Amino acid sequence: MKVVAFERSLQGTGASRRLRNAGKTPAIVYGATAEPQLIELDHNALFHALKKEAFHSSILDLEIAGKSQQVLLRDVQYHPWKQIILHVDFQRVDPSKKIHTKVPLHFLNQETSKAVKQGGAVLTHVMNEVDLVCLPANLPEFIEVDLTNVEVGKSLHVKDLNLPKGVELAPHVEQENPVFLSVTVPAAVVSEEGAAAEGGDAA
Incomplete structure (x- = not known):
């Protein structure tokens, strides 16, 4: 730009x-x-x-x-x-020196993911951007995260991100490896499933 x-x-x-x-x-x-x-x-x-x-x-x-x-x-x-x-x-920016900057995360296929459609899960974005280190020429505009096959009860950590070639996590981020997305099932959904199971047992 x-x-x-x-x-x-x-x-x-x-x-x-x-x-x-x-x-x-x-x-x-x-x-x-x-x-x-x-x-x-x-x-x-x-x-x-x-x-x-x-x-x-x-x-x-x-x-x-x-x-x-x-x-x-x-x-x-x-x-x-x-x-x-x-x-x-x-x-x-010096083209020959690595830069340290934040890059946004773009979440794809959230509504169609198995965890949401089949498990009634809620996907919580704990982070919407991530600290990266790379040469200026390799700086991505954003990082895509495909949520199609995300599983219920699983949390995604920054080391799970698919980073482009020449792009690394900032050292402190790699060391901490924080969660950027959590997949949870609301208590109401769990209780409804439990009630349905009990009803089935009674029948």
Whole structure:
């Protein structure tokens, strides 16, 4: 995704307020071997871009003064109650160095999974994103999780994820191996099944 930004020289609360009043959002881009750079972006364009999942988890082409650089969105500060973006942080990406970032999980075939259709189970998303490490060129936009054959009573851990080649779990995530999806049967379903079984025995 391409993001167009403009250089800014003034900083401070007053300067930022004037920018926002003019429909701009102050931002900064930092990292790699270059000095941090103060920039500004069109607020409305940024507001709509932030609604797209890929804007948060993909390598972005940030264009400043006609020159492009690859960046990751690292932080967004919102106004406490107004729909206003106060500030944005971008981090430059070195193509030769691995990056550590969060990538969303996309759950497929949830309604048609055996656990739901046959077992009356409820699938609980414990995590909707996962910390990954990879080279920028290998960064996936999302990780797909096929729930077709998930079993009742089973929990899926992050090590069960099918990661693309060149993509690894972040070290602390691999070590902890947390659950990202649990498959449980509600108590009401269990009691109904028990009552039905007892009724069958009585007959």
